[in-house]
Amino acid sequence: MAVLSLGGREVRGYGFTITGEQPLPEEDLSAQTSSTLTSEKGFKGKRLRVKMGITFENAGDLKALTNMAQDVDGKGRRKVYTVNNQTAAALGVRQVRFSERLTAQELDGTQAWSISFVLLEHKSVPEKREEKALVSDGVAVGSQADKKVSEEIGAGEMGWIEKNIVSPFNDYLKNSEEEEMDET
Helix, strand or coil, X not given: CCCXXXXXXXXXXXXXXXXXXXXXXXXXXXXXXXXXXXXXXXCCCCEEEEEEEEEHHHHHHHHHHHHHHHCECCCCCECCEEEECHHHHHHCCCEEEEEEEEEEEEECCCCEEEEEEEEEECCCHHHHXXXXXXXXXXXXXXXXXXXXXXXXXXXXXXXXXXXXXXXHHHHHHHHHHHHHHHHC
């Protein structure tokens, strides 16, 4: 059995170490006090950090891995792979894409490279739940939301900040200038 396969293709190498991470971001709200008050920032996609070795005589395996990391879909975005690995399965990660970096460092005296790379979860379960909740609430999601914002901007419609802050402030300045002109 392959230790790691992406999109049905075995990642070839030896000495695999795969570390799963679940970022749990939060912000410190204590300011300069000793309070432990924090604000949770949701659940971000999981990461799989992979470390492995590839011998010099199997340089084609490194080339194949590099090509997988550089593959893009029809829209020019990094390709998403279905992952097959015990750690990924245990964490509930089904789809990933290459993220951050892929490094290949020559090892002294072993005629091999130490390889490391990061796989970022694509469409995590929390992300799917959030998207489903937004859709059920009638809120546009993803590219539809981007399209709506672009259309609003293109149509010259004002957003909340423009309506409630910028426009009233500009009116105030305009009235102040008119009053100054009337006084002179």
